[in-house]
Amino acid sequence: xxxxxxxxxxxxxxxxxxxxxxxxxxxxxxxxxxxxxxxxxxxxxxxxxxxxxxxxxxxxxxxxxxxxxxxxxxxxxxxxxxxxxxxxxxxxxxxxxxxxxxxxxxxxxxxxxxxxxxxxxxxxxxxxxxxxxxxxxxxxxxxxxxxxxxxxxxxxxxxxxxxxxxxxxxxxxxxxxxxxxxxxxxxxxxxxxxxxxxxxxxxxxxxxxxxxxxxxxxxxxxxxxxxxxxxxxxxxxxxxxxxxxxxxxxxxxxxxxxxxxxxxxx
Amino acid sequence: xxxxxxxxxxxxxxxxxxxxxxxxxxxxxxxxxxxxxxxxxxxxxxxxxxxxxxxxxxxxxxxxxxxxxxxxxxxxxxxxxxxxxxxxxxxxxxxxxxxxxxxxxxxxxxxxxxxxxxxxxxxxxxxxxxxxxxxxxxxxxxxxxxxxxxxxxxxxxxxxxxxxxxxxxxxxxxxxxxxxxxxxxxxxxxxxxxxxxxxxxxxxxxxxxxxxxxxxxxxxxxxxxxxxxxxxxxxxxxxxxxxxxxxxxxxxxxxxxxxxxxxxxxxxxxxxxxxxxxxxxxxxxxxxxxxxx
Numbered sequence: 001x002x003x004x005x006x007x008x009x010x011x012x013x014x015x016x017x018x019x020x021x022x023x024x025x026x027x028x029x030x031x032x033x034x035x036x037x038x039x040x041x042x043x044x045x046x047x048x049x050x051x052x053x054x055x056x057x058x059x060x061x062x063x064x065x066x067x068x069x070x071x072x073x074x075x076x077x078x079x080x081x082x083x084x085x086x087x088x089x090x091x092x093x094x095x096x097x098x099x100x101x102x103x104x105x106x107x108x109x110x111x112x113x114x115x116x117x118x119x120x121x122x123x124x125x126x127x128x129x130x131x132x133x134x135x136x137x138x139x140x141x142x143x144x145x146x147x148x149x150x151x152x153x154x155x156x157x158x159x160x161x162x163x164x165x166x167x168x169x170x171x172x173x174x175x176x177x178x179x180x181x182x183x184x185x186x187x188x189x190x191x192x193x194x195x196x197x198x199x200x201x202x203x204x205x206x207x208x209x210x211x212x213x214x215x216x217x218x219x220x221x222x223x224x225x226x227x228x229x230x231x232x233x234x235x236x237x238x239x240x241x242x243x244x245x246x247x248x249x250x251x252x253x254x255x256x257x258x259x260x261x262x263x264x265x266x
Numbered sequence: 267x268x269x270x271x272x273x274x275x276x277x278x279x280x281x282x283x284x285x286x287x288x289x290x291x292x293x294x295x296x297x298x299x300x301x302x303x304x305x306x307x308x309x310x311x312x313x314x315x316x317x318x319x320x321x322x323x324x325x326x327x328x329x330x331x332x333x334x335x336x337x338x339x340x341x342x343x344x345x346x347x348x349x350x351x352x353x354x355x356x357x358x359x360x361x362x363x364x365x366x367x368x369x370x371x372x373x374x375x376x377x378x379x380x381x382x383x384x385x386x387x388x389x390x391x392x393x394x395x396x397x398x399x400x401x402x403x404x405x406x407x408x409x410x411x412x413x414x415x416x417x418x419x420x421x422x423x424x425x426x427x428x429x430x431x432x433x434x435x436x437x438x439x440x441x442x443x444x445x446x447x448x449x450x451x452x453x454x455x456x457x458x459x460x461x462x463x464x465x466x467x468x469x470x471x472x473x474x475x476x477x478x479x480x481x482x483x484x485x486x487x488x489x490x491x492x493x494x495x496x497x498x499x500x501x502x503x504x505x506x507x508x509x510x511x512x513x514x515x516x517x518x519x520x521x522x523x524x525x526x527x528x529x530x531x532x533x534x535x536x537x538x539x540x541x542x543x544x545x546x547x548x549x550x551x552x553x554x555x556x557x558x559x
Contacts, residue, residue, distance in 0.1 A: 002367040010353070102351035106407070109316050110368040111341035262318040264309050264347070 003107075003117060007094070007124035015128040018086040022079055022132065022164075023139040029075040030140075033068065033147045040066040057204040059225050068144055068152045069160070073225035076160060079136075080167055080220060081200060086132065087168035088192035090125040091175020095257055096185035097121075104262045114258045122176065122250070129172060133165045156229055163223035163234075170219045170242050171196065177249035180256040183263070216241060267294050269415050269446040270315065274324035277310055284310045285470040287324070292448060292463075297441055299461030299478070300450040307470040308450045309348075312419050315448075316345060328415060341369055344413030348420035350404035352392050358403055359388040362410060369411040380406040383432060397424045405433060409440065416440060417448045422456060434460060455544050488545040489528065492516045492538040504531065520545050 036043050044062055047055065055062070059077045064070030095118065098104040107117065140161060144152075175192060179185055203218025215221040215238070222238035270292040277284035285307035292298045302308050313319040315326040317333025317340070325332060331339045352361050359377075366373035381388050384402040392403065401424045408416065416437065422430045438460065441447055451457050457464055458478065466474040493515050502510055506523030515538070521528050532540065 002364065006364055010355075101353065102349075103353060104318070105345070105347040105350075106352060106365070108318055109340055109343070109345045110365075111338045111343075112368065113337040259320065261320055262313070264313065264349075 001120075003112070003120035004124050007121050008127060011090070011124060011128045015132055018082075019132040019135040022082045022086070023136050025078050025082060026075055026136070026140045027143050029071075029078075030143045030147045033071055034149070036071065037066055037149050053204075061226060064229075068148050068150075069156055069229055072144065072157065072160060073229065076163075076225060079140075079164060081196060083132070083136075083164045083168050084171045084196045084200075084220070085192055087129055087171040088175040088195050089188055090129065091172040091177075092179045092185060092188045092192055093175075094121045094125045094179075095176055095253065096179040096182060096188075099182075099184045099262075100186065105264075108262055114260075115254060118254050118257050125172065126169075129165070129168045133161075133168070136164065137161050153232075156232060159228050159232065159234070160225055163225075163228070166223060166239075166242055167219060169246050170222075173246040173249040173253075174219075176253045180253050180260065219245070268292065269294050269296075269329060270298075270448060271327045271330070272311070272315065272325070273327075275311065275314060275321055275326050276323045277314060277319060278322045283307075283470045284322070285314075285467075288467070288470075288472055290465060290472070290475075292446060294446050295441070295444060296463060297437075297447040297449060297461045299457035299464035300448065300467065301452060301454060301457050301464060302467035303452055306467045308452075308467060309419055310470075311467070312417060312448075312450060316340070316343070316417065341411070342414040344408040344411065344416045346404050346408040346416075346418050346421045348423055350400050350407075352400070352403060352407075354393040355391065357389060357391055358386065358395070361392060361403065362388070362407060365407050366410055371411065373410045376412060377406060377410050380409055380436075383436060384429070398426060398429065401425055402429070405436070409436070412440075412443075413445065415446045415448065417450075419450045420452065421449070422451070422453070453544075485522070485525075486545045487521045487525070487528075488519075488543040489521050489532075489541070490516070490518045490543075491532060491535070491540045493535040494538050495536055497535060501531070501534075504528075 044065065047060055047065060048062060050060070057077075059073045061070055061073070065074065093100075098107050108114070137158070141154075141157065144157065174195065178191065178195070185191070199218045200220050203215070203221040206212075206214040206217060207221050208214070219242065222242050223234065227235055268291050270290060272288055272290040275288040276286050288307070288311055290298075290311075300308055300311070310319060311326075314321050315328060315333070317337065320334070328339050328343060333340055356364070362373075362377050366377065377388075380386075384405055386399065386402045386406060390399075392400065395403065405421075408418075418437070422433065425433060437447055437449075447460070449457060449461060461478050463475070463477055465472050496515060497512065497517065502512075502517060502519060504527075506521050506528070507519050508522070510517065510519040
C-alpha cells in the first residue's frame with residue numbers, strides 16, 4: 001500500500017495536466033460546433049473536398065458530421081491519440097523509473113518482492129488513467145450538453161468515450177512491456193510518440209475497410225466509431241484482441257521484471 | 267549463527283567475467299571487510315546477496331534465506347550503496363518516512379537521532395542537497411530500522427573526514443548492539459580500522475581470507491623519499507623492501523617490516539622530501555600472488 005500511494009502521489013500533477021489537455025481538445029472543438037451547425041451545408045461541402053481516405057482516417061462521416069455524435073467521432077481521433085500518448089508514457093516510465101532515476105538501490109532492496117513492486121506501480125498508474133477518463137468524460141459530457149442544438153443519445157456518447165479507456169489500457173500495457181527490455185530507458189516521450197503515431201499511421205495507411213485483417217495491427221482500429229454509433233456496442237473480435245494484448249504484455253512484463261538483473265548505477 | 271552464507275557463487279555477464287566460485291561465511295556480530303580493487307567483483311557479490319542480481323550458479327543467503335525466494339529477509343538488512351540517489355522532488359523527511367514504511371515499525375525516533383548525529387537537515391529537498399549530504403541521507407536511510415545486518419559498499423566516498431569518523435563510530439555502535447557488518451572497500455586503511463576478518467577479492471575470485479590481526483602483521487608501506495645529497499647504492503638493500511626504484515636523489519619502494527628500522531635508515535640521509543603511504547591494493551595483491559605461486 002505504501003508503494004501504491006507513493007507512486008500515485010508522484011503521478012498526481014502529471015495526471016491533472018494530461019486530463020486537462022485531453023479535455024481541452026474536446027472543449028475547443030466543441031466550441032466550434034454551434035458555428036458548424038449554422039453553416040452545415042458549407043462545412044459539408046468543404047469536407048467532401050477532402051479525399052475519402054483522409055475523411056476515413058479522421059473518422060469523418062459526411063452524413064452525420066453536423067450531429068453532435070457525428071461531430072464527436074471526428075474530435076475523438078485527436079482525443080484518442082493524445083490519450084494513447086499519455087498511457088504509453090505511463091507504461092514506459094513506471095517500471096523503468098528506478099533505473100532512470102537511479103533509485104533501484106533504494107526500492108529494490110526493500111523487504112518486498114519484485115512482483116509486488118510491479119503490482120503497486122501498475123495499479124497506481126491504472127488508477128491515474130481511470131481518473132483521467134473520469135475527468136475527461138465529465139468535462140466532455142458537460143461541454144457537449146452546453147453546445148448541443150438538439151438532443152442526442154447519451155448512451156452512445158458514453159460508449160464512444162469509453163473507448164478512450166480501452167485504448168489507454170492497451171497502450172499502457174504495450175508501454176510497460178517495451179520498458180522492461182531496456183537496461184536504462186533515458187527518455188520516455190520520443191518512444192511513446194513513435195509508438196503512438198507509428199501505430200496510428202500504420203492503421204490509417206493499411207486499413208481499407210471494416211473487414212480488413214490489417215485492422216488487427218493498430219489498436220486505433222479496434223474501436224470503429226461508426227460501428228459503435230450504428231450498433232450501440234463494440235466489435236467483440238477486437239475487444240478480445242485488445243484484452244489479450246493487455247493480458248499477455250502485462251504478464252510478460254511481470255516475468256521479465258522479476259528476472260532482471262539490476263546493475264549498479266554509473 | 268551464520269548471517270551471510272555465500273556458496274560457490276558465480277556470475278557471468280555474457281562473455282565478461284563477474285565473479286567466480288566465491289565462498290564466504292560471516293558470523294553474527296562480525297565486522298567483515300571485503301576488499302579489492304575497483305572492478306574486482308565486490309559490488310557484484312553484494313548485489314547478488316541483496317537480490318538485485320541473479321546468480322549464474324551457486325547461492326547467496328542472508329539469515330539462511332535467499333532474497334529472491336524470501337524478500338522479507340531484507341527487513342533485517344540495511345544497505346548503503348557507494349553512490350546514493352533518491353527521488354529528487356521529495357523532502358528528506360518524506361523519503362525517510364517512505365523508507366521506514368517498508369519495515370513495519372516506528373522509526374521516527376531513530377530517524378531524528380541519526381539526523382542529529384550526521385548533522386542532516388530533514389526539511390530540505392533532496393534535489394537541493396550536496397553529494398555529501400545525499401550520502402548522509404543514505405546513511406540514515408540504511409540504519410533507521412536498526413538492521414541486524416549492515417551492508418556497506420564503499421561507504422565513505424563523498425564524506426569529509428569528520429563525517430567519516432562519525433560514520434565509523436555509528437557503525438561501531440551498531441556492531442556493539444549486535445549488528446553484523448559487511449564492509450566493502452578498496453581502501454585498506456578503512457577496513458583495517460574496523461574489521462575483524464577480511465576477504466581479498468581480485469578478478470572475480472577470493473584470493474585471501476584471513477583475520478585482520480594477521481594482515482596487520484604484514485603491514486605494507488609505500489615510501490617515497492628525496493635526498494639532498496646522492497644516496498649510496500646499497501642504502502636500501504635491506505630486508506622487507508621490494509619494488510625499489512632508485513633515480514638519482516629519489517627512491518621509491520614498498521616496505522614490509524618493523525617501521526622503526528626503516529625510519530632509522532632513512533634518517534641517515536639529509537631529506538628533501540618524504541611520503542609514507544598505504545600502498546595501493548594492487549601492489550599488496552601482487553605480494554599475495556607471489557607468495558602463493
